[in-house]
Amino acid sequence: MFKLVAIDIDGTLIDDDFKVSKRTVDKIRALRDRGVNVTLATGRTYRSAKQYTDILNIDDPIICYNGALVKDNSNGNIIYDARLPLDISKKIIGFGEKEKLDIKVYTDDTLYVEDDDERTREICKNHKIDYKVIGKLSENIEKGAQMIILIEDEERIREIRKKIDSMDIKNVSYTMSTPRSLEFGAPGVNKGNALKVLADKYGIESKEILAIGNSLNDLGMFKYAGTGIAMKNSDRILLEEWDKVSEYDNNEEGVFHILDKYFD
Known part of the structure; x- marks a missing residue:
């Protein structure tokens, strides 16, 4: 049972x-x-x-x-x-910015984004999420994230996954909830x-x-x-x-x- x-x-x-x-x-x-x-x-x-x-x-x-x-x-x-350290959060975000990926940072029931766009508004409406627009995320995020998501099309995400696996990023784990996203969290x-x-x-x-x-x-x-x-x-x-x-x-x-x- x-x-x-x-x-x-x-x-x-x-x-x-x-x-x-x-x-x-x-x-x-x-x-x-x-x-x-x-x-x-x-x-x-x-x-x-x-x-x-x-x-x-x-x-x-x-x-x-x-x-x-x-x-x-x-x-x-x-x-x-469990939260990612602030420096590791910024390293992942910085990588996403360099690769020109869609980046979403979640901490304490709030989604942090660089720009206010239609897709963000739609996601937040459907999922009932509070969000804040703070400009360049790697420069303006102030605390370690509970989850960071990098989003792109499926083929590009496969390429990004290979790059991530080859990088020396410690104190981090990642998974995928869709074939179009990589979702990062603290180790374990x-x-x-x-x-x-x-x-x-x-x-x-x-x-x-x-x-x-x-x-x-x-x-x-x-x-x-x-x-x-x-x-x-x-x-x-x-x-x-x-x-x-x-x-x-x-x-x-x-x-x-x-x-x-x-x-x-």
Whole structure:
């Protein structure tokens, strides 16, 4: 019997219109009534993720920024918080500026950007994110980031990934939530390590955990959990690493079907 379920948000819990189906909501609420802990594990900010715990009516801790932050959803207390040092943050940002990439810096529920553009406004509206325009990021960022994202087209990101791997950047880890982005965090930051923090808090063994996701940034929690299930719509880079895949995608109530299979 699983005692903890970890669910990614984008491309997993929600459909392409940012909605959670009624059957999924009802199923998750029923699990909570049975004493099963349900945590959302996401690359989003805490505030952005909390809108979905409100819909689900659950108050379990939320894993944010790909595991850099674990925050108690019942009282707002921070359980775990890992940040990139300021100098390393500036080094990554400076590299992104030199390569002319789209750069997004997240710290304390705020997105920092260089310019105010339509795409930033759209993302912040859809994800309910506060943002600040501060000009050149490498010069004006004042504290270490919880997450830095470099964004470009898929082919260019593959090239950038090779460059990053060849660089001597210590005290950093990175993952991908889409084939178009590289997402940087402090050393050891991933959803799997954050899930272990929660498992230790609850006294739960890894074999008692079910994890559901659709991107490479979910691989860490798949490896840590007793059972990890990738959505049918999962990114190719995840499916190259993981072969336990649902027959349903996020527009077909995939999470509901997975939970219905494992919880009678």
